[in-house]
Amino acid sequence: MSAVSASGRPVLKVRDLEVRFSVKREGLFAKPSQLYAVDGVSFEIAPGRTLGLVGESGSGKSTTALAAARLIPARRGHVEIDGVDVLSLEGEALRQQRRNVQFIFQDPYSSLNPRLRARDVVREPLDRLGIDSPAERASRVAELFRDVGLRPEQERLFPHQFSGGQRQRLGVARAIASRPKLVICDEPVSALDVAVQAQILNLLRRLQREHGLTYLFISHDLGVVQHMCNEVAVMYTGRIVEQASRVRLFTRPLHPYTRALLSSVPSADPTLDSRAGRILITGDPPSPIDPPQGCRFASRCPIAIERCRSETPPLVAHEPDHRVACHRAGEPIGADATRTH
């Protein structure tokens, strides 16, 4: 995997992560069903790099991140953050570990406590985790405000007095306050205007450059992912179906789902392979409650064969740096097919 070879020990290493939820069914004596939210996900992120996690809503992107950060319980798997096995941590050790992983959330309105002044929002992680002395914390907050492009006199304001973009800057300042090794950006710009999106994305990139941050970047917006990420993993109903470096994934996608996703994005960039025509997929993803056997995409896949419905395709390396979980990876689809014949 490219992530490891780039520069030593990965900041985040996830192996066979599984998260399931019990879903109550109707009826007094019915046994609860299992919702397979994350079903055996593995990936790594090297220091200073950004891994994009893309997929439609319900594909398990956020759940993967929350489980890796120990905010929801994982059923099985292994998660290492900077070499520390975090799934086995308990109590105070787990609490102290939290400084290493911080979140930037999607909704800048519900992610800031409305009762706290801006400076206390940013300061909370420092106070709770006992980072620096109280006097140093105040100057650290001032430094963070400068860092994210907010002004000192705004420290006293309450979150509702900021615009959406400024609120997200507060969220960013808070997330990097404890000098985390990993910052999980969970759809950080999806709730913002396009113009503001660009500012926040550039801010994130600048902070990554200046502080050597490592990002797990969750998004359903392929344009944003292309702008932000070194490497991209595509998720579909709880599994990673394809993972590759940004350039490879956007120019030579192999999984039919990824290819359909990319063909759905209008692009002004001629280097992208958008000439192949649109690949249309119909229907909805299968229910994550007691999902079908075999490939989860088989029911919607234009090139599925019998084998796809019975045998789960493993995530295997087709090329170095390019893993795909598909029996028919790279086979021509629809318009492609007619053109090549």
Place this chain on the structure above:
Amino acid sequence: MATDSAAVLDGDRLEVAKARHPLAEAAGMFFRNHTAVAGLVTLAIIVVGSLVGPYVYTVDPYEMVWAPFSEPGADGFVFGTDYLGRDLFAGVVNGGRVTLAVGLSAALLSVFIGVSIGALSGYYRGWVEEALMRITEFFQVLPTLLFSMVLVALFGASLAMVTFAIGIVSWTAVARVTRSEFLRLREMEYVTSSRSSGARDLGLMLIVILPNALPPIVVQAALMVGSAILFEAGLSFLGLSDPNVVSWGQIIGSNRPYILDAGWTVALPGFFIFVTVLAISLVGDGLNDALNPKLRER
């Protein structure tokens, strides 16, 4: 793409914005509500009167000072005298303090129990919630007046017991409100964010969630004071209050046999209870409007 320095332009609009606490805005809204302000003023007069009154009007409310059943205004007694010839005005002046104290402490007790149970069940969910909600339902289906009467009858009609009996039967509404707020707020991203910033369970409950859950709880608590006062009056009317301490309810209770012959002995303290509870309700409604602005849009 724009550089992120463009945000400074964006920020300039805030030059004039003052840091206004959300509560300051709620207070502004409260004071624009005339009915609520009227209630607050009335309540303030009653509270101040009850606290200061006994030092101004120094007649002993327990002393038999005149013939029984002297009518209001006659013989120099504004409110007349009761069946033992005690000055009723002195009783009303002194009784307010006890009535308000019982109402307030019973409400505080029920808020304490209700918030604790509601917070724990809303925060932890699962079997904790199941167990605590079954207990809550148990208290909900108890006939409240009967249960508190049994408590007072069994353990004696002391002021503390009356307060406890009122508090223990009236916390269920607070528990439900608190639980539903906790259920809602625990899913907010800022709660997750605080947890990932190292907040412990207790800190999340008390410092992060509770302050945001307070508005409906405060409203409920305010209304609870009113209903606790009524409850105390009800118990007193049935003769279940401390006979050695004068309260409005106790005056009504002790004069109850003479309600047909000397109606004022019951009506006058009753009127004060009515005005007090009404004032509290108005304040509670005003608080509701000010603290839960979204509810008013309905």
